Amino acid sequence: MKKLNLLLAFVLLWSSSSYSQTINSQPDRDEKALQKVALLSDVKTLALEISKLDGSLARALADAEVADAAWSLDRDWAKTVLRDAYQLTYPTDEERVKSPPRPVGSQPKQPTETDRARSEVRSRIFSVASRDRAFADQLMRESSKYVDKHEQQTVYSDLARNALDAGDNQTAIPLIQQAMETDPTQLTFLGLVNDLATKDRPAADKLVLQFMESLRTLQLTRRNAGRAYFSLMWVVYPNSIFPDPNKRIPDPGPAVMRAYVSYVLESLAGLEQREPGNIKSMRYVLLSAWLPLKAYAPELRGPFMQLEALSRTPGKDASLPTQSYEETDKERFRKKDSEALSSNEPDDRSIQSVISREDFDTARKLIGKLQDGERKAQFTEQLNSKEAISLANKGDLLGAQSLGERLTKANSILQVYPLIIRRYAASKDQIGASAAVHQALKQLKNTDNKPFAPPLGMPASFVTSTHEFDPVLSGLGKLAKAVLPIDSLLASEVLDEMVGVANRSEIDTKQGRTGFDSDIFSKLAAKDEIRARGAAENLKDHLSRIVALAAIYQWKAKELGKQAPDKAVRNGQESPR
Secondary structure (H helix, E strand, C coil): CHHHHHHHHHHHHHHHHHHHHHHHHHHHHHHHHHHHHHHHHHHHHHHCCHHHCCCHHHHHHHHHHHHHHHCCCCHHHHHHHHHHHHHHCCCCHHHHHHCCCCCCCCCCCCCCHHHHHHHHHHHHHHHHHCCCHHHHHHHHHHCCCCCCHHHHHHHHHHHHHHHHHCCCHHHHHHHHHHHHHHCCCCCCCHHHHHHHHHHCHHHHHHHHHHHHHHHHCCCCCCCCHHHHHHHHHHHHCCCCCCCECCECCCCCCHHHHHHHHHHHHHHHHHHHHHCCCHHHCCHHHHHCCHHHHHHHCHHHHHHHHHHHHHHCCCCCCCCCCCCCHHHHHHHHHHHHHHHHHHCCCCCHHHHHHHHHCCCHHHHHHHHHCCCCCHHHHHHHHHHHHHHHHHHHHCCCHHHHHHHHCCCCEHHHHHHHHHHHHHHHHHCCCHHHHHHHHHHHHHHHHCCECCCCCCCCCCCHHHCCCCCCCCHHHHHHHHHHHHHCCCCHHHHHHHHHHHHHHHHHCCCCHHHCCCCCCCHHHHHHHCCCHHHHHHHHHCCCCHHHHHHHHHHHHHHHHHHHHCCCCCCCCECCECCCC
């Protein structure tokens, strides 16, 4: 009886406490609901300003930012805004007549300034819309009459890149598949496959196998064969085409290599049958399959030897490879480096090659052979920037700063210093981070904003103008974000500098560009909302101000959407609601 009374007392006490705490938590929930209503009102008031903007892409970007802020507050309205935003990016009837849809396998189009602007805005729209996969797919289907498949491919690739960078492989994989299926001869998704391979080689292998199946549906011709084979070799030999000295990609498994051998032989045989004589120019592709054939598909030796005989050119080396594709590339690089060092005037490609491979000692020797002038200054800047980044990644921040202090171009300065600052912030070194920020700001005041000439072989249309990109404006935002985790006051001061530059910038906001990453406003708001809002309000450009304020609202919406700690939880028990 005594035990029963104690049990009843405990139950009554727990019930009373739980009921009291549930009642007390009700005002908290009511207050949060009121805050959400107020925030949605602010967001919709901001949306009224969008109609005043010049340029359809400017309105599309503003719509996307507003929809992001409203996503957790009024999902249906946010989707309506996103649909309107995407329609604003459709090309005009005149543009569609001048640039009709390109067939699968066609030569990549050189993007114009407007093409790049559209691509950036669409990627932002879909970064929000893809939170509801069915809705994002619906937007893509609705746009099929207006948006080129290759432009859709760019959106899929951008979304996959964002997912991979966030560590979300499962979201990235179907997006890579969609990009690949749109046109397997384009290059937009290949780096994504190799990046996935560093995290999940079996998943990447499945994509490579699907890639080859997609290529089988495409009839190769003299026009597209080289690009198709280059694309395939990039993912089958991931450490050969564009090797990264700091990141070795795991090699594909046996299933991929067997499939590669089979595809090369079948496709080259078909190409030779349709266009006799082409096999001679594709001999390098055929020979790339020899060592994998010996290891994984010896039964295909007969068909290989028949094609190999057809591919020979009288007077040229007819031997079969004895080194792997990667080893052959390394030998080729060594030979070219040796020739460049022996030359009195090294060529640009040799210098760019050794810099990209981070052979900095050889690069300095080659650059030292050049005559003084802009060409030498350009390569010296490129080398100092690349080596500073390499040192910072290895933890040698003093060495990185020493090279950083030699930089003269805003773009170089703002590639190097944010990385150095992030490294200092990660180690809780506020003094080091602050010193690096002030040094970067000091150099920027005397910087040369004139861009260097584009690298050899790059079309002029690929080079961004001052209407598209302002390195100081973009870089100041990166500096602010880098130092924010360790010094919010200094970050807000840098942000104020950025606002001043934005108000003087030549960025063409009619094309849906602000020139800065708006998330600096949301990140600062999390630490000091008053300063963040003040900086946003000081932006003179209408689009820039809308985007900055929307970023602050996005942060508020996320905060209100977080699950508040349940005061009614005690000892693993949750009270009824």
